[in-house]
Amino acid sequence: MSTLDPAENAARMPQTRGTQHAGTATRARRPRPRRSRFSPARIGVYAFLIFSALFFLLPLYVMLVTSVKPMDEIRLGNLLAWPAHLTLRPWVDAWQAACTGLDCNGIQVGFWNSVRIVVPSTVLSIAVGAVNGYALSFWRPRGAGWLFGVLLVGAFIPYQVMIYPMVRVLASVRLFSSLPGIVLIHTIFGMPVMTLLFRNYYAGIPLELFKAARIDGGGFWRIFLQLMLPMSLPIIVVAMILQVTNIWNDYLLGLVFAGTKNLPMTVQLNNIINTTTGERFYNVNMAATLLTSLVPLAVYFISGRWFVRGIASGAVKG
Structure with missing residues (x-):
């Protein structure tokens, strides 16, 4: 066995380390193998998405x-x-000349009735739900758990069960078949879901923020209006989308509670399609159907990004 001189061994060590570093750098620069663009999993996903899009479109x-x-x-x-x-004549006829029974004023009458119903109902239900969710999340009055449980149960009770009692109640206070009556109905039926949404959203806000506002002298309404409400824009958009689409697409409540002078667009659409006086104009019926669905579609397309943001930031927490 030959022995190396210590000086010669020390001279070779830097070269060995340099060679190791060079090999590591070479392996680091080596391009990774590209994944195939046509893997079976990816082909299956795209096939499913294309089939789903065709099915709905x-x-x-x-x-x-x-x-x-x-x-x-x-x-x-x-x-x-x-x-x-x-x-485009069917669209013009559907808007201003289609017959809904004996009246041939088109679906524009129902459109403006739906606007008059949707706007106050959405604002009131969101306002009440936001205050309820805020109170149940931070102030927690006595019996708050029971109250939230009742509201949660009310969110899943079919409103068909309560139609007749509500008819009797509204008739007793002279609000049946009126615009304030149908607005009140939509506000009441929307309150449980709105309370659930806002309570779960506020549950994700740190409690220390609320306590700091209390130490600074903030009261119930001041904290809500100046602190919580500005932070609630994502969930307000989610609530607005849900309420606008639910109220706009409603048929049964509008038919029962709105009255003949305030029938929403969905009821007017049903009257146009079911009115049979001679030949049935399918092009006018299709145009009226598309006109009825334009508002929910516009709301989803315009506010879709805010909807996803609100859902992701706490709308389904709790």
């Missing part, structure tokens, strides 16, 4: 195409065919 396409066809082309029976002669 095909009826919308049929409605849209039918609404811009003249009746001569509709009678040919080809639902998927693009119109040879594009016309």
